[in-house]
Amino acid sequence: MAKPAKQEFVQHITPRNENFSQWYTDVVLQTDLMDYTPVRGAIAMKPYGNRIWELIRESLDKRFTETGHENVSLPMLIPESLLLKEAEHVEGFAPEVAWVTQGGNEVLAERLAVRPTSETMFCTMFAKWVHSWRDLPMKYNQWCSVMRWEKTTRPFLRTSEFWWQEGHTVHATAEEAQEETLLMLEIYRELCEDVLAIPVFSGLKSEKEKFAGARATYSVEAMMQDGKALQAGTTHNFGTNFAIPFEIKYLSKDGDLKYCHETSWGVSTRLIGAVIMTHGDERGLKLPPRVAPFQAVILPIAAHKGGVMEHCEKALDQIKAAGIRVKLDDRDNVSSGWKFNEWELKGVPLRLEIGPRDIENDVATYMRRDTFEKGTLPLENLAEEVKKLLDEIQENMFAQALAFREAHTKNVYSFEELNEQVQGGYAKTMWCGSLECEENIKEQTGATSRNMPFDQTPIGDKCVCCGEKAQKVMYFSKAY
């Protein structure tokens, strides 16, 4: 096999400003995150993509446990009669349900939905499990895949099957349910900002955009490099909307039978798409250290020369012992240039090179993926220095993404300004709160309402669309 030229590895990535959508597809396919399958719209997560999801899972599970949640596993098939119990919910999901109608050789009396989401199954079980106030709150989560029969699909962003976690909780009071809804939103903000290095706007969804069956839906909204929004996570307060049809009641301390208040919340493998589109560039992926399958890669330079492999292996052991995910690329069938390109493409945050000259100077040469900056690190203190650099990279990636979002977010005061701004960013504006204006904006600009920030300090007094009295501060933008 001939050694390919240095450029070959990345030459097929379309520039972002030329065709962002094609750039995304190029990056996803070339970095071995996933592959298409023979099932319409369903992807296979390959080890590299799957590992990112596992790291997100570990990160969230820790936070879920710390806040008193427990994992469970509920059935993937849901009888149609359960789905039908909450009217808005079934209306929202029925068009995209995959139905099991046969089991073995038998035609089923009742169709079973491959879960598109599990509110109805959780509610059915909660009705069995909740008896008295002592059972509350009940705070469960499950990791699974769900199925939505989508017409158009894109890897990670919209697929017929995707992987997610869905939290479902039951509370005695409306106040507690609201507290939980906001707590989980904050955990999602933390995940996005502190782990994925993606700045997000937290806020309340409009009535039009809320989850089917919810009283209120909150979201964290990220901005991709084409200026479009991506809803990165949502939390829902159901009030008693499901508790009433599913008869989830508890005996209160006073001996009264009362309806429970519920929440649900989820993030999905969509987040992998968000990471790609927030940080990636013409060289490929750029992974934040905290979710990078390999945080650093060690490349031996002139590996055949005395001492090089020994030093590389020693460095590997030291860095590994410090709890850093590191790989020694000791392949001898590709050139160093090939390896440079490959690990850049795969977005590994830190590259370390160790060759004869480095050894002479007791250093490793590094290159940061976020800035392409090069330098050296003392070998004797390598693990600690690598750790510091990874923290710096993590922070810098967040700062870069934040600067981008700030440069692409603007207060707008007229429909024309709105229309211009949403062609490549977020418009923060005043809105009368009517569905009519929301739909008009969507129709005429292609932008949807994203969310209403908690800080509702008005920036004007007239609705950007109808000019009537404004009620709400709202972010609008085009969205994935």
Added chain:
Amino acid sequence: MAKPAKQEFVQHITPRNENFSQWYTDVVLQTDLMDYTPVRGAIAMKPYGNRIWELIRESLDKRFTETGHENVSLPMLIPESLLLKEAEHVEGFAPEVAWVTQGGNEVLAERLAVRPTSETMFCTMFAKWVHSWRDLPMKYNQWCSVMRWEKTTRPFLRTSEFWWQEGHTVHATAEEAQEETLLMLEIYRELCEDVLAIPVFSGLKSEKEKFAGARATYSVEAMMQDGKALQAGTTHNFGTNFAIPFEIKYLSKDGDLKYCHETSWGVSTRLIGAVIMTHGDERGLKLPPRVAPFQAVILPIAAHKGGVMEHCEKALDQIKAAGIRVKLDDRDNVSSGWKFNEWELKGVPLRLEIGPRDIENDVATYMRRDTFEKGTLPLENLAEEVKKLLDEIQENMFAQALAFREAHTKNVYSFEELNEQVQGGYAKTMWCGSLECEENIKEQTGATSRNMPFDQTPIGDKCVCCGEKAQKVMYFSKAY
């Protein structure tokens, strides 16, 4: 709520020797491991059961990674045409497949199976992913649930949906595939014996009992307390059985296009059933420390007395800091007697009590769940002593289970002896290797062949059934 009498908690557990099957059901339901759901034969894993499965997963994932395997996630729906590609395979699984026939409002042109196992999907992807010898071996695993439309179901042992891991690997040579098949069998043995404290027999399945589509199936077989076998894990060597119909070929070093050799292997939530039936008793569950959600529980005695809660919390922090899963049960609405019974029922390996007298003596009082032995541990060195005791409990539980199995395993030399032995244990015997004898034995004794030990030192020269020349040493027993 009135405080229940001490006995109430466990009074409904049927004695094992009276009705083992009812004992199992009682224990499963009373320990909050799972619950039934509205979907036929599908259970919900509640936090306590789900956590055991997570601990098994962590334990295996570590071993899979150490032996060079990577996790992936493949689609849950498999087009019928893929299932049809390997004749024996489809014959084995078709009768128990759940079929998706509708997506949204559209009737599908081709039915999709909810995966009963994923050989056909993995093979489809491997055919895309494997090109040259440099891609091999490719060693993947996935954690997911699978669906088999079973007629009779029992919690954990046989359910329509269950959770498992399925490893799928591709190799260049038959030798490597065989090596992998045996390596994974050894990892399963290690999991059963070192983690679950369940002794197992490793060996080769008969032609009749092997996996649909495999060249050879190996298993680890455990013995339950009713003397019946439970197949705890299987590994399969497919040879080129799937590689040929799925056209999985690689370019060898010599430039030839060759078929690949494959393996698959899996264990499931069935293992939770095995833990229950290997270790449980009339007081309920008895969990081996390495998979116990709580390895120790701390109970304050006379919690209102000065210093008791402080000492309990200090003990909690110390034990937690040592990486031990520990819970402080500080409920004030149930008696200590109630708590004793509850944690015994739930199988927590070690109970620690701290009351005024203990504090006076600078000790905690303990009770081991495996032996009901009581004693004291010095408070100043508590975490270390707890750790030691947990190791002892783990070892003792294995030793007890091993002694039970040895007492219920016998060499048999005649059909009468065989018939008697398999009423409550394993019969090790000589077998001619014919399907006819295997079927005769099953029909007349209810026992099936379990596996052929690697040590094939003959214990006789005649088949226990037909009296013809014996070929194989085989274990027979009734089985789950």
